[in-house]
Amino acid sequence: MEGESFGLIVGISLGLVIGVLLAMAAFLCFRYHRQKPQILNSVSSRSATLPIRENGPDACNIMSDSTLGPDSPMKSSSNGRSVWLAGFSKRSNVISASGILEYSYRDLQKATCNFTNLIGQGAFGPVYKAQMSTGETVAVKVLATDSKQGQKEFHTEVMLLGRLHHRNLVNLVGYCAEKGQHMLIYVYMSKGSLASHLYSNKYEPLSWDLRVYIALDVARGLEYLHDGAVPCVIHRDIKSSNILLDQSMRARVADFGLSREEMVNKHAANIRGTFGYLDPEYISTKTFTKKSDVYGVGVLLFELIAARNPQQDLMEYVELAAMNAEEKVGWEEIVDSRLDGRFDLQEVNEVAVFAYKCVSRAPRKRPNMRDVVQVLTRVVKARHSRKRQKKSSLLPPTVESSVEQTGDRSGLSENHRRDNSMDSTLED
Numbered sequence: 001m002e003g004e005s006f007g008l009i010v011g012i013s014l015g016l017v018i019g020v021l022l023a024m025a026a027f028l029c030f031r032y033h034r035q036k037p038q039i040l041n042s043v044s045s046r047s048a049t050l051p052i053r054e055n056g057p058d059a060c061n062i063m064s065d066s067t068l069g070p071d072s073p074m075k076s077s078s079n080g081r082s083v084w085l086a087g088f089s090k091r092s093n094v095i096s097a098s099g100i101l102e103y104s105y106r107d108l109q110k111a112t113c114n115f116t117n118l119i120g121q122g123a124f125g126p127v128y129k130a131q132m133s134t135g136e137t138v139a140v141k142v143l144a145t146d147s148k149q150g151q152k153e154f155h156t157e158v159m160l161l162g163r164l165h166h167r168n169l170v171n172l173v174g175y176c177a178e179k180g181q182h183m184l185i186y187v188y189m190s191k192g193s194l195a196s197h198l199y200s201n202k203y204e205p206l207s208w209d210l211r212v213y214i215a216l217d218v219a220r221g222l223e224y225l226h227d228g229a230v231p232c233v234i235h236r237d238i239k240s241s242n243i244l245l246d247q248s249m250r251a252r253v254a255d256f257g258l259s260r261e262e263m264v265n266k267h268a269a270n271i272r273g274t275f276g277y278l279d280p281e282y283i284s285t286k287t288f289t290k291k292s293d294v295y296g297v298g299v300l301l302f303e304l305i306a307a308r309n310p311q312q313d314l315m316e317y318v319e320l321a322a323m324n325a326e327e328k329v330g331w332e333e334i335v336d337s338r339l340d341g342r343f344d345l346q347e348v349n350e351v352a353v354f355a356y357k358c359v360s361r362a363p364r365k366r367p368n369m370r371d372v373v374q375v376l377t378r379v380v381k382a383r384h385s386r387k388r389q390k391k392s393s394l395l396p397p398t399v400e401s402s403v404e405q406t407g408d409r410s411g412l413s414e415n416h417r418r419d420n421s422m423d424s425t426l427e428d
């Protein structure tokens with residue numbers, strides 16, 4: 001009897017333990033299934049915060065020319081989304097929905113040697129070079145503290161900027177909003193601005209070939225902003241100091257998509273942008289359009305040809321030359337004297353004639369950015385076929401065919417390497 005009741009107690013206890021375990025398992029299972037949709041929902045609601053297409057890598061593909069350059073700390077994953085290099089994931093920085101990192105003030109303070117590594121000062125505030133502990137170098141733009149922009153507006157701007165990615169744009173890679181400061185973190189452009197190459201004695205004069213490549217890079221970056229980005233972005237401040245060069249002298253357009261409240265020109269009420277590059281139509285109508293950017297590109301093309309500052313006398317100089325130039329002849333008189341005659345006459349005339357169309361007074365007579373890309377691509381393609389023809393006429397047939405078969409590019413200068421990389425870009 002005693003044995004029976006002992007067995008009964010053991011049986012009931014075991015049953016209870018098994019029952020509790022089963023109940024716990026069922027509870028955990030139930031919780032897991034409830035959480036899964038929540039996680040998915042939080043991801044989709046984050047990406048739905050902004051009513052625009054995620055036009056990063058996809059839109060870059062549309063424009064066919066959007067791989068991230070060697071100066072970018074980002075790389076593309078196999079599924080085409082932008083991901084951070086392994087080093088970044090180890091840090092405490094947070095990645096937002098658009099792939100933009102939130103940097104901590106402390107990390108940036110350390111990386112800029114307590115904000116002493118100044119590389120320049122713009123209308124928005126100082127720009128510092130930052131050497132991150134992961135080895136990456138970035139540029140930190142500290143927005144002026146008197147900015148009227150609130151925290152919410154700043155985050156919206158960061159999200160919008162973070163969705164714009166193109167190999168010819170100085171891409172935003174992160175931000176910091178701490179201690180009452182707003183900072184934007186960009187890819188570092190080690191070769192400085194186009195303006196410094198055109199006007200500073202620190203650099204050798206840019207070759208004519210390189211100037212055309214730079215013009216094409218700029219046109220491609222702007223074509224993406226005008227026709228690839230959704231919603232489209234009008235730059236509003238195209239100028240040589242906003243064109244930055246990376247390690248391999250590829251040009252990228254900087255300062256796009258920022259709120260321009262602080263940038264109202266000090267010389268004229270309600271006029272934003274930089275004198276010398278400003279569309280006359282905008283000055284009279286106060287309406288800035290894509291064609292106003294095209295006007296700025298026209299000025300920039302003349303700046304590349306003549307290496308004269310638009311804020312001084314570039315356009316007067318151009319108008320004088322236009323009176324003497326006939327259709328596609330005579331523009332060589334404005335070419336930068338530092339080139340010492342080392343330029344292709346036909347290319348100079350072709351680019352100048354087109355640049356003159358870009359600065360037409362009437363916006364409807366100006367081409368659009370896609371036309372600018374097409375014309376400059378044609379110039380570069382014609383150059384390459386001329387070079388190929390010249391090379392094949394100089395090489396004995398056996399040597400020529402062996403170079404073609406092996407694709408041997410060793411021993412080529414920096415400029416030639418750039419030529420070859422253009423070859424691949426043109427094939428896109």
Ligand SMILES: Nc1ncnc2c1ncn2[C@@H]1O[C@H](COP(=O)(O)OP(=O)(O)OP(=O)(O)O)[C@@H](O)[C@H]1O
Pocket residue numbers: 119120121122123124125126127139141170186187188189190192193237241242244254255
């Ligand atoms: N990503 C970057 N990499 C390297 N240097 C940069 C970078 N961004 C800006 N700079 C340098 O910092 C300086 C200031 O740049 P910023 O864009 O703030 O002003 P700006 O274009 O010179 O003038 P403004 O603000 O009036 O347009 C420039 O000399 C530029 O060369």
